Amino acid sequence: MSRIGVFVCHCGENISRTVDVEQVAKAAGEIPGVAFSCDYKYMCSDPGQTLLKKAVAEHKLDGVLVAACSPRMHEKTFRKAAEAAGLNPYLCEMANIREHCSWVHEDRDMATAKAKDIVKLMVERVRKGKSLAPITVPVTKRALVIGGGIAGIQAALDIADAGHRVVLVEREPSIGGHMAQLSETFPTLDCSQCIMTPKMVDVANHPNITLFTYSEIEKVDGYIGNFQVTVKHKARSVDESKCTGCGICMTKCPKKKIPNEFDQGHGMRPAIYVPFPQAVPNTPVIDRENCTMFQSGKCGVCAKVCGPGAVDYEQKDTFTVEDVGAIVVATGFKLYTIDRKPEGSPIQGYGEFGYGTIPDIIDGMTFERLASASGPTGGKILRPSDGKEPKQVVFIQCVGSRAREKGISYCSKVCCMYTAKHTMLYHHKVHDGQAYVFFMDARTPGKGYDEFWRRAVEEEEAVYIRGMVSRMYQRGDKIVVMGSDIQVGVQVEIEADLVVLATAVQPQDGADLLAQKLGISYDKYNFYSEAHAKLKPVECATAGIYLAGACQGPKDIPDTVSQASAAAAKVMTLFAKDKLERDPVVAKVNEKYCVGCFACKKVCAYGAIEEKEIRDRQGNLIKKVAYVNPGVCGGCGTCQATCPSKSIELDGYTDEQIMAMIEAL
Amino acid sequence: MHAATKQHDFEPKIVAFVCTWCTYAGADLAGTSRMQYPPNVRVLKFPCTGRIDPVFILRAFQKGADGVLVSGCHPGDCHYMAGNFHARRRFAAFRALLDFVGVDLNRLQFSWVSAAEGGKWVDVVTELTERVRTMGPMPEFKELEHEEQWSGAINTPELKEAYDSIG
Ligand SMILES: Cc1cc2nc3c(=O)[nH]c(=O)nc-3n(C[C@H](O)[C@H](O)[C@H](O)COP(=O)(O)OP(=O)(O)OC[C@H]3O[C@@H](n4cnc5c(N)ncnc54)[C@H](O)[C@@H]3O)c2cc1C
Ligand code: SF4
Ligand code: SF4
Numbered sequence: 015m016s017r018i019g020v021f022v023c024h025c026g027e028n029i030s031r032t033v034d035v036e037q038v039a040k041a042a043g044e045i046p047g048v049a050f051s052c053d054y055k056y057m058c059s060d061p062g063q064t065l066l067k068k069a070v071a072e073h074k075l076d077g078v079l080v081a082a083c084s085p086r087m088h089e090k091t092f093r094k095a096a097e098a099a100g101l102n103p104y105l106c107e108m109a110n111i112r113e114h115c116s117w118v119h120e121d122r123d124m125a126t127a128k129a130k131d132i133v134k135l136m137v138e139r140v141r142k143g144k145s146l147a148p149i150t151v152p153v154t155k156r157a158l159v160i161g162g163g164i165a166g167i168q169a170a171l172d173i174a175d176a177g178h179r180v181v182l183v184e185r186e187p188s189i190g191g192h193m194a195q196l197s198e199t200f201p202t203l204d205c206s207q208c209i210m211t212p213k214m215v216d217v218a219n220h221p222n223i224t225l226f227t228y229s230e231i232e233k234v235d236g237y238i239g240n241f242q243v244t245v246k247h248k249a250r251s252v253d254e255s256k257c258t259g260c261g262i263c264m265t266k267c268p269k270k271k272i273p274n275e276f277d278q279g280h281g282m283r284p285a286i287y288v289p290f291p292q293a294v295p296n297t298p299v300i301d302r303e304n305c306t307m308f309q310s311g312k313c314g315v316c317a318k319v320c321g322p323g324a325v326d327y328e329q330k331d332t333f334t335v336e337d338v339g340a341i342v343v344a345t346g347f348k349l350y351t352i353d354r355k356p357e358g359s360p361i362q363g364y365g366e367f368g369y370g371t372i373p374d375i376i377d378g379m380t381f382e383r384l385a386s387a388s389g390p391t392g393g394k395i396l397r398p399s400d401g402k403e404p405k406q407v408v409f410i411q412c413v414g415s416r417a418r419e420k421g422i423s424y425c426s427k428v429c430c431m432y433t434a435k436h437t438m439l440y441h442h443k444v445h446d447g448q449a450y451v452f453f454m455d456a457r458t459p460g461k462g463y464d465e466f467w468r469r470a471v472e473e474e475e476a477v478y479i480r481g482m483v484s485r486m487y488q489r490g491d492k493i494v495v496m497g498s499d500i501q502v503g504v505q506v507e508i509e510a511d512l513v514v515l516a517t518a519v520q521p522q523d524g525a526d527l528l529a530q531k532l533g534i535s536y537d538k539y540n541f542y543s544e545a546h547a548k549l550k551p552v553e554c555a556t557a558g559i560y561l562a563g564a565c566q567g568p569k570d571i572p573d574t575v576s577q578a579s580a581a582a583a584k585v586m587t588l589f590a591k592d593k594l595e596r597d598p599v600v601a602k603v604n605e606k607y608c609v610g611c612f613a614c615k616k617v618c619a620y621g622a623i624e625e626k627e628i629r630d631r632q633g634n635l636i637k638k639v640a641y642v643n644p645g646v647c648g649g650c651g652t653c654q655a656t657c658p659s660k661s662i663e664l665d666g667y668t669d670e671q672i673m674a675m676i677e678a679l
Numbered sequence: 680m681h682a683a684t685k686q687h688d689f690e691p692k693i694v695a696f697v698c699t700w701c702t703y704a705g706a707d708l709a710g711t712s713r714m715q716y717p718p719n720v721r722v723l724k725f726p727c728t729g730r731i732d733p734v735f736i737l738r739a740f741q742k743g744a745d746g747v748l749v750s751g752c753h754p755g756d757c758h759y760m761a762g763n764f765h766a767r768r769r770f771a772a773f774r775a776l777l778d779f780v781g782v783d784l785n786r787l788q789f790s791w792v793s794a795a796e797g798g799k800w801v802d803v804v805t806e807l808t809e810r811v812r813t814m815g816p817m818p819e820f821k822e823l824e825h826e827e828q829w830s831g832a833i834n835t836p837e838l839k840e841a842y843d844s845i846g
Contacts, residue, residue: 084707084723110722113710118801119718124690128718135721430732530755535700537795555700555794556758599726617729650759651730655769667730675723676735679694679742 017049018140019075020133021066023057023082025112032116034126038081041130045137047365063095070099077101077140081109081133102145102239104598104666109136122455131679138674146598146665151645153239154339154512155589156474158183160231160528163191164571165563165578166344166550167213172582173342174222181336183219183245184227188293189214191346192564195276195379197386197393199571200435201466207292207388214294228299234531235621238558239339239594249329251300252286256324259296263290263316263325263343272304274390278380280398280553281390286316286325291388300325305570312670340558340585343542344533344578345525347564349379350422350518364413364420367515368486373399374493375486375513378432384440395443397512400491404447404511407440409433410483411453414518417555422539427568429516430457434467436514437476449476450508452483452497460570479506486513519568534559542566552581557596560584599649599666601642609641614662615654689760691745691811692721693804695736698727698763701793717808720748728750729762733773736787740820746786748803748813752805753791762793778813785810786817 020042035053043051050073056062057080069075078101085108096106096291119125134184155178159170162184182189182363193199194214196206217223226245233244243537252263267284276290283289285305286298304315307327319324352364354364369375374397376384387393400546411433415426430453437449456478458464469550470476483497492509498504521540534554535543541562545553552560560581563574588594601614605628615623626641640662642653651664665668690704697703702725706816709716725731726750749770757763770789778784788807811817 077804084703084710086704086707113707115718117710117713120715121718124718128721131721136722193753211716438824526755533758533760535756535758535794543795617761617765619757619762648759650727650757650762651725652727652759652762652765655730655732656765664730667726669732672723672725672735673738676694676738676742679692679721679739679744 016141017073017075018045018047018077018079018137019066019069019073020045020048020051020137021057021062021069021078021080021082022051022053022111023062023080024053024055025082026056029082029112029116030131032119032122032125033111033129034122035129037126038111038129038133040109040132041651042079042081042137044594045134047141048137049075058088058091063091066095067099070096070101074488077105077143079107079109079133079136079140081111081136083112084108084110084356086115088380100472104146105140105143105249107136107143109133109138134678135675136285138678139671142671142674143666144665144668148595149598149600149644150593150595151237151239153589153591153594154241154337155179156181156338157340157342157585157589158241158243158336158338159342159344161191161344161346161563161565162186162189162217162225162227163346163563163574164193164210164213165343165346165565165574166342167217168193168575168578169342169344169562169582169585170223171216172579173585174220176582176586178222178586180223181245181338182223182225183229184225185230185296186289187228187287187297187299188289188295189217189225189227190290190292190294192379193571194290194292195278195382195386197382197389198435198439200431201460201462201583203435203438205387207386211294214292218294225295227295231379231528231531234341234533237646238596239588240645241338241341243336243338243341245336247332247334249331250392251302251305251325251327251329252298252567253324253326253329254295254297256322257297257320258322258324261288261296261298262319264298266315266319268313268315269306272301277383277390278377280380281384292344297324300327300631325528340588341532342560342562342578342581342585343528343534343554343565343674344562344581345522345528345565347519347568348522349377350520351377352413352517366485367413367483368488368493369515372486372493372513373397374404374511375515377515377517378429378436380539381514382432385436385443393443395440395447395512402511403444405444405446406508406510407449407512407514408483408493408508408510409436409449409514409516411451411516412482413459415516415657416454422520424539424568425457426516426519427457428499428570429520431460431463431466431570433514433516434458434470434476437470438474441474441476448595450510452481452495453478453601454480454482460572479504497511517611519564521565525565529671532556532559539643550583552577597649598644599664600644600647601649601651601653601662601664603640603642604661604663605639607659609659609661610638610640611658612640613656613658617652618647618654619650619652620646620648621655687812689812689815691719691808691816692743693721693746693748693752693811694738694739695722695748695804696725696728696731697792698751698758699774700727701756701791702750702800704794705792705796705800709792709795709800710797712797714797714801716804719808720792722745726788727759727762728766728769729755729757729759729799731766733769733790734775737820740782740786740817745814745817746788746807748788748790748807750790750800750803753793756793782819783814785814
């Protein structure tokens with residue numbers, strides 16, 4: 015390439031403040047092969063792009079370099095402009111002199127020198143660049159949704175209503191997630207079950223939705239438009255196709271005293287069970303660890319009483335492979351437990367609060383179950399230790415959240431609101447009771463939220479104490495809560511009958527393992543990362559994978575549902591096309607030099623490399639060589655660095671290009 | 680000029696080979712967060728650390744780099760699933776080789792910097808730059824560059840003879 019154009023952007027003043035852009039343009043003009051160079055205030059603006067297009071025509075440029083922001087920001091923009099000017103888009107590159115230069119250095123001379131160097135390197139890259147033709151791949155118009163909380167349910171229903179098939183995979187025996195556990199929901203106090211269960215039933219009945227509960231993702235292969243996902247169906251010990259959901263097995267099972275996870279361990283369930291009466295599907299599952307039949311080979315009552323003969327102790331885990339074009343991840347959250355410091359975790363725990371040792375210290379979700387009409391107490395607020403009605407309840411906010419020294423620095427977002435809700439629910443049920451709340455701040459941004467919080471304080475008589483609790487201990491049948499009121503500047507001590515901790519919202523257990531299977535990134539807390547905090551809040555950096563709900567960060571229901579619908583809309587946009595264009599950065603084999611050692615095949619994580627036979631005209635085998643399936647190749651280039659005979663090459667990152675850049679150092 | 684920017688006698692040349700998805704993005708984040716670090720580093724972007732051939736590192740040293748940084752996604756976070764594992768194995772062997780030929784390994788750093796770790800990028804680059812600054816320039820490979828047989832020319836008498844004998 016001998017007629018390269020270099021365009022240096024000021025980015026308003028973002029670049030020109032620390033980099034002498036005129037000098038950079040001038041120096042670029044002196045590089046052999048650069049036929050044109052200039053600087054301009056905003057290259058990405060319409061006039062900026064027009065300038066580029068005009069220059070390509072006027073100076074007959076055969077390659078362009080835009081020295082501006084990060085290519086992650088505007089590479090697409092300029093490649094499109096270059097294409098409009100008649101250039102192959104892959105002959106347009108960007109030199110990052112903003113994020114990697116002007117924003118991180120203050121010394122103008124050194125920053126300018128660095129910018130010149132960056133441009134020099136990138137000019138070599140353009141010089142050795144090749145025209146690449148986009149690769150098109152077909153799109154499988156079927157989506158996978160992982161997680162059946164409100165996020166997954168909403169996304170699945172939206173996609174299915176648009177006429178596309180959906181596979182919904184939930185790891186628990188029923189869909190519903192945390193929302194199904196809630197009693198009433200802020201800011202309107204409508205009953206969670208009443209708005210949730212109809213949606214769950216819609217999922218079960220939707221002709222476009224295939225529901226797999228008690229199932230997990232085993233393996234994910236492929237890429238946008240063409241994923242192959244292996245789903246593990248854990249053995250339920252009950253044949254779903256035969257079970258009518260009559261529930262007789264559950265009433266007859268002799269093992270009845272197993273703490274029910276759905277009620278946070280405060281209600282009991284049998285060994286063969288559905289998590290809650292409105293479960294979808296209402297096919298029971300046998301909890302093998304607690305089942306006498308599995309533990310000692312004796313019992314078998316449920317199989318005997320089951321009319322349709324659905325109980326199957328021999329059932330094994332099975333696997334299916336699902337072809338899908340897009341994936342929505344909606345695996346939600348879990349609550350921080352404060353009694354034990356999880357092993358190997360940087361999180362500290364709150365031994366001083368006595369949670370796990372004092373039975374009347376509970377978390378917010380347990381309070382939801384106590385307040386729920388379908389809960390273990392039938393909706394009466396009764397404390398776990400002795401079943402008495404508590405007359406003084408202390409609520410503590412920000413337990414775990416916003417406590418850097420304890421390992422979590424973020425705000426869990428929903429606790430201020432649900433604590434206000436809890437004080438109201440409590441006040442509605444125990445008229446002569448008093449609720450106290452220890453809080454750092456009341457964070458109530460959201461439609462109708464501040465009004466809701468004020469109602470708790472002003473009308474429902476919750477006493478809000480700004481300050482933190484230092485210690486709690488049992489004295490007789492009371493819990494002594496010692497804390498400080500920083501507004502008044504005094505120490506306070508409250509004798510409580512019940513303490514409710516608003517513990518931090520954390521990602522699900524195993525969120526990192528799932529991310530690794532999916533090839534998506536996550537932050538240091540294991541929340542999944544969106545591609546852009548502001549402009550791509552539901553897309554993952556990995557194409558074709560989208561996020562919904564609390565797995566991406568703490569969220570309330572309105573935000574979760576909005577994000578789920580947004581993710582669904584992204585999936586529908588993808589499915590609106592029959593074929594996808596993908597970046598042609600893929601490996602190619604030089605068959606002449608390939609010696610067929612298949613070292614490349616061993617390192618390719620995508621399984622993109624196949625063995626190809628080369629035959630002469632008579633059909634005699636001459637040799638075997640590697641062949642890269644361009645639809646499958648991820649474009650990592652590991653094969654190229656591995657190939658001992660240098661006969662495989664990644665387009666866009668050829669040895670020639672890289673060496674030329676190093677030569678220009 | 681900022682008061683904190685000191686003038687040094689020796690400005691080392693640091694070359695960083697980074698992957699697009701994690702470290703390049705981490706360096707972008709350092710930029711958007713307006714963090715500050717020494718301007719000695721020149722970044723070469725690769726799709727994945729798996730693409731980085733050790734030859735590139737040798738060539739960079741030869742071309743005047745005083746320190747080289749190779750950085751990609753954390754183990755397990757590779758955008759391409761396993762590229763960084765292959766890189767890790769390759770570079771473990773390569774480091775041993777460099778050590779054997781007598782290169783001070785303090786000049787070559789491998790690290791994992793994720794897209795979320797703008798601060799770590801700053802730390803890694805600053806540390807390497809300052810360390811190499813105290814070590815001084817790296818002459819070894821650059822001298823080789825000037826010896827002609829390294830660049831492929833064959834006009835030393837011994838080599839000529841050897842090549843002729845193959846002839
Ligand atoms: C005590 C408390 C009270 C609350 N009160 C309110 C309120 O009043 N109003 C309000 O707006 N919000 C409230 N919230 C917030 C609300 O619970 C969340 O916004 C909502 O549940 C998030 O939904 P989700 O679908 O993202 O996650 P979840 O409800 O956690 O659902 C995730 C689902 O994914 C499944 N799953 C997880 N991992 C996997 C896997 N690897 N494979 C397959 N499936 C998996 C889980 O089993 C679960 O079913 C409250 C939260 C708490 C803790
Ligand atoms: S085998 Fe016995 S214990 Fe197990 S689920 Fe059936 S009835 Fe219950
Ligand atoms: S670049 Fe090579 S190793 Fe990487 S995915 Fe493509 S064929 Fe496989």
